[in-house]
Amino acid sequence: xxxxxxxxxxxxxxxxxxxxxxxxxxxxxxxxxxxxxxxxxxxxxxxxxxxxxxxxxxxxxxxxxxxxxxxxxxxxxxxxxxxxxxxxxxxxxxxxxxxxxxxxxxxxxxxxxxxxxxxxxxxxxxxxxxxxxxxxxxxxxxxxxxxxxxxxxxxxxxxxxxxxxxxxxxxxxxxxxxxxxxxxxxxxxxxxxxxxxxxxxxxxxxxxxxxxxxxxxxxxxxxxxxxxxxxxxxxxxxxxxxxxxxxxxxxxxxxxxxxxxxxxxxxxxxxxxxxxxxxxxxxxxxxxxxxxxxxxxxxxxxxxxxxxxxxxxxxxxxxxxxxxxxxxxxxxxxxxxxxxxxxxxxxxxxxxxxxxxxxxxxxxxxxxxxxxxxxxxxxxxxxxxxxxxxxxxxxxxxxxxxxxxxxxxxxxxxxxxxxxxxxxxxx
Numbered sequence: 177x178x179x180x181x182x183x184x185x186x187x188x189x190x191x192x193x194x195x196x197x198x199x200x201x202x203x204x205x206x207x208x209x210x211x212x213x214x215x216x217x218x219x220x221x222x223x224x225x226x227x228x229x230x231x232x233x234x235x236x237x238x239x240x241x242x243x244x245x246x247x248x249x250x251x252x253x254x255x256x257x258x259x260x261x262x263x264x265x266x267x268x269x270x271x272x273x274x275x276x277x278x279x280x281x282x283x284x285x286x287x288x289x290x291x292x293x294x295x296x297x298x299x300x301x302x303x304x305x306x307x308x309x310x311x312x313x314x315x316x317x318x319x320x321x322x323x324x325x326x327x328x329x330x331x332x333x334x335x336x337x338x339x340x341x342x343x344x345x346x347x348x349x350x351x352x353x354x355x356x357x358x359x360x361x362x363x364x365x366x367x368x369x370x371x372x373x374x375x376x377x378x379x380x381x382x383x384x385x386x387x388x389x390x391x392x393x394x395x396x397x398x399x400x401x402x403x404x405x406x407x408x409x410x411x412x413x414x415x416x417x418x419x420x421x422x423x424x425x426x427x428x429x430x431x432x433x434x435x436x437x438x439x440x441x442x443x444x445x446x447x448x449x450x451x452x453x454x455x456x457x458x459x460x461x462x463x464x465x466x467x468x469x470x471x472x473x474x475x476x477x478x479x480x481x482x483x484x485x486x487x488x489x490x491x492x493x494x495x496x497x498x499x500x501x502x503x504x505x506x507x508x509x510x511x512x513x514x515x516x517x518x519x520x521x522x523x524x525x526x527x528x529x530x531x532x533x534x535x536x537x538x539x540x541x542x543x544x545x546x547x548x549x550x551x552x553x554x555x556x557x558x559x560x561x562x563x564x565x566x567x568x569x570x571x572x573x574x575x576x577x578x579x580x581x582x583x584x585x586x587x588x589x590x591x592x593x594x595x596x597x598x599x600x601x602x603x
Contacts, residue, residue, distance in 0.1 A: 202334035231430030234437035236307040247279035247315025250406030283308040344369040412551035419558035420574035423566035443525035488526030524579030531586040
């Protein structure tokens with residue numbers, strides 16, 4: 177066991193050379209796998225099980241992503257930037273135990289609601305609970321990877337997450353190919369993910385120095401209160417992104433859930449491309465604003481907004497010409513009747529990327545509290561309008577209401593940004 181621990185230490189930590197490059201490479205690899213793992217699983221599902229089970233996985237994964245925001249509680253950025261040590265790692269760990277427990281309680285309540293109101297059967301309930309457990313491992317591990325980043329070792333956390341998720345996804349896909357059973361394959365993947373996370377974090381944490389203190393309920397509640405704003409924004413944002421899927425789950429056959437999942441996959445591509453482009457310039461944008469270079473800040477922000485539109489238009493043109501043939505080949509399914517819906521969703525993906533960038537700009541201005549009202553308003557509209565559109569127009573309605581809502585969110589954020597810049601900028 178000691179030899180295994182030593183090997184894991186050498187693999188995970190390595191030599192402290194060229195840290196920025198290592199961090200960038202491993203963080204990019206981890207981000208790409210995190211964004212693409214559902215695509216890999218769906219590709220395997222469409223070739224090993226029926227469309228009904230593929231649809232079950234689609235709604236299970238979407239629901240687990242929403243509950244993941246409860247488990248992670250929007251705490252990553254707060255923990256990483258807590259350089260003065262306002263809270264100890266034990267406080268963050270204690271809060272994560274509570275939020276992960278809440279995450280799974282909510283998942284149980286959700287499937288009970290699905291059983292009573294939407295006729296969920298036992299197999300679907302089991303799959304949804306297991307997929308939620310899979311994301312619980314992600315949420316629990318996040319508190320450790322944030323600690324490594326806080327200690328200047330972003331590469332260690334990214335390497336750990338990449339390795340664990342890769343093993344889990346490979347396990348799931350291989351077992352699906354061999355046995356064709358989604359539930360049993362998911363259980364095995366959760367077991368692999370859990371064991372890998374425990375072994376790797378146990379080995380790495382022994383290297384870093386951290387104060388081992390007892391659990392303080394009062395301190396933990398203070399921490400949860402401090403992170404309430406980012407959590408609320410993240411939860412409402414994920415609900416908005418998945419509201420159409422919940423409506424499809426309630427009113428359309430499971431096969432339609434799978435089709436909607438296939439054509440909405442390119443939303444991840446647009447978001448990933450945009451984040452790669454604007455993430456590197458965020459420190460300099462913040463410096464421009466904080467150091468009073470407001471005109472330069474505005475010019476660079478506007479340039480980035482135009483770049484978001486350019487990327488969205490490029491993806492739209494590519495999707496118009498090759499999108500449906502590519503997705504049909506990728507998922508081994510005929511999607512020719514969903515071309516219009518794909519293009520509508522891609523417009524929405526561009527607006528979602530725009531609202532995400534404006535979200536960051538408002539955070540740089542330290543106006544992040546403004547975000548909650550916008551998210552709450554659009555989430556309420558999504559709750560009432562998504563079922564109406566889906567019942568009336570099916571997947572076409574789901575695509576339209578998604579794009580309308582995220583466009584409304586981008587418009588609200590843009591107005592808030594203009595107001596805040598006008599009130600704060602020295603121009």
